[in-house]
Amino acid sequence: MSEEKNPAVSALRQRMIEDMTARRLCENTQAAHIRAVRRLAKFLGRLPDAVNGEDLRRFQLHLAQIGLSPITINATVYGVRFFLENTLDRPELVRKLRLMRVEQRLPVILSREEVARLIEATRGIKYQTALSVAYGAGLRAGEVIALKSTDVDSQRMVLRVEQGKGHKDRYAMLPPVLLERLRAWWRYAKPHGLVRDGGWLFPGRNPINPIGPRMLNRAVHEAARAAGIEKRVSMHTLRHCFATHLLEQKEDVRVIQVLLGHKKLSTTATYTHVAAELLQQVVSPIQSQRPEPPTR
Numbered sequence: 554m555s556e557e558k559n560p561a562v563s564a565l566r567q568r569m570i571e572d573m574t575a576r577r578l579c580e581n582t583q584a585a586h587i588r589a590v591r592r593l594a595k596f597l598g599r600l601p602d603a604v605n606g607e608d609l610r611r612f613q614l615h616l617a618q619i620g621l622s623p624i625t626i627n628a629t630v631y632g633v634r635f636f637l638e639n640t641l642d643r644p645e646l647v648r649k650l651r652l653m654r655v656e657q658r659l660p661v662i663l664s665r666e667e668v669a670r671l672i673e674a675t676r677g678i679k680y681q682t683a684l685s686v687a688y689g690a691g692l693r694a695g696e697v698i699a700l701k702s703t704d705v706d707s708q709r710m711v712l713r714v715e716q717g718k719g720h721k722d723r724y725a726m727l728p729p730v731l732l733e734r735l736r737a738w739w740r741y742a743k744p745h746g747l748v749r750d751g752g753w754l755f756p757g758r759n760p761i762n763p764i765g766p767r768m769l770n771r772a773v774h775e776a777a778r779a780a781g782i783e784k785r786v787s788m789h790t791l792r793h794c795f796a797t798h799l800l801e802q803k804e805d806v807r808v809i810q811v812l813l814g815h816k817k818l819s820t821t822a823t824y825t826h827v828a829a830e831l832l833q834q835v836v837s838p839i840q841s842q843r844p845e846p847p848t849r
Contacts, residue, residue: 562594565602565640572639589632602641609633609649623653659823660793661784668794671773674780679747680772682738683755683764686712687788689731691795691813694770694788696725698763700754702739707732714814723814796821800828 704713711724810821
């Protein structure tokens with residue numbers, strides 16, 4: 554039954570939306586939580602306002618049986634957990650929910666030469682510049698998209714990142730080479746009416762709106778094919794490369810943590826596992842062994 558035909562469903566959904574808004578959850582998180590509770594309601598075949606512990610146990614078993622990934626299951630658990638704690642005010646049921654262990658995979662890292670080839674092979678100056686920002690300043694795709702022309706501070710040589718992940722503002726580095734690329738993009742785009750003073754630094758087809766994340770990822774994939782790079786890459790790969798290459802330059806991991814906007818140092822420390830140049834500097838104990846003479 555649709556929400557329009559069932560006032561009870563609409564009222565419960567609206568109450569949950571109000572609870573999420575009051576806690577200033579972002580739109581993407583709100584949408585994910587709504588999907589999670591909708592999935593629970595579909596499984597139950599009724600409103601989830603009277604859900605019990607056995608229902609939750611069977612629901613989690615169902616999620617595993619239909620083959621959902623641990624990441625998707627955990628996202629569903631977080632949404633249902635919010636619903637139970639805040640909308641239903643039944644925190645005792647949260648104990649019935651269990652998060653699944655997610656395999657930790659190391660990120661794909663490109664060499665400096667591969668990054669240069671990737672950016673050079675990118676079609677169009679706008680996309681070339683956007684990818685340069687992602688790598689040169691270590692920004693997330695969403696942070697690149699949200700940049701405005703006023704966020705470029707050439708006096709202090711920083712980029713202002715407003716309301717990044719976790720609703721936090723921060724400053725990112727603006728190296729001279731990146732500033733020159735941004736200026737080249739501005740000199741090209743301004744006369745053609747592609748950018749506006751105070752507007753989006755990387756607008757979409759309509760300058761009123763910023764470029765979309767799908768367009769950026771499409772540009773990365775096309776550039777990787779053109780550059781002959783067979784590794785699986787995305788916009789976030791450039792951020793991974795930024796952090797890893799800084800580590801290989803012997804930059805302090807705590808400085809990198811600040812530049813990336815990581816809350817936990819352990820998140821930044823992950824890059825120590827993929828810094829190839831650091832690994833190459835370690836001498837294996839096998840090097841101290843003399844080769845045995847060949848036996849006849």
